[in-house]
Amino acid sequence: MTDTTWKWKLNDKRTQDRYAEKGLVDRAQLANKIKALPDEAANATWVEIDMEDGQLMDDDTSDASTAGSDTNP
Secondary structure, eight states, X not given: OOOTTGGGGGGOTTTHHXXXXXXXXXXXXXXXXXXXXXXXGGGOXXXXXXXXXXXXXXXXXXXXXGTTTTSOO
């Protein structure tokens, strides 16, 4: 199946320079599109991360040194 909506890729910030060099997009048109975008800063959700511990652990991992400590030798 062919992707017929490929033109959205022309607006991708990561590839704009490449497409502008090839003549597929006009830099002035890109600048106008960016200026026309609405400011969504009021709808943003801020996330705070406390990285003081310096160690991250998954919930599924367990400490190997305590594994099997329930049994008496």
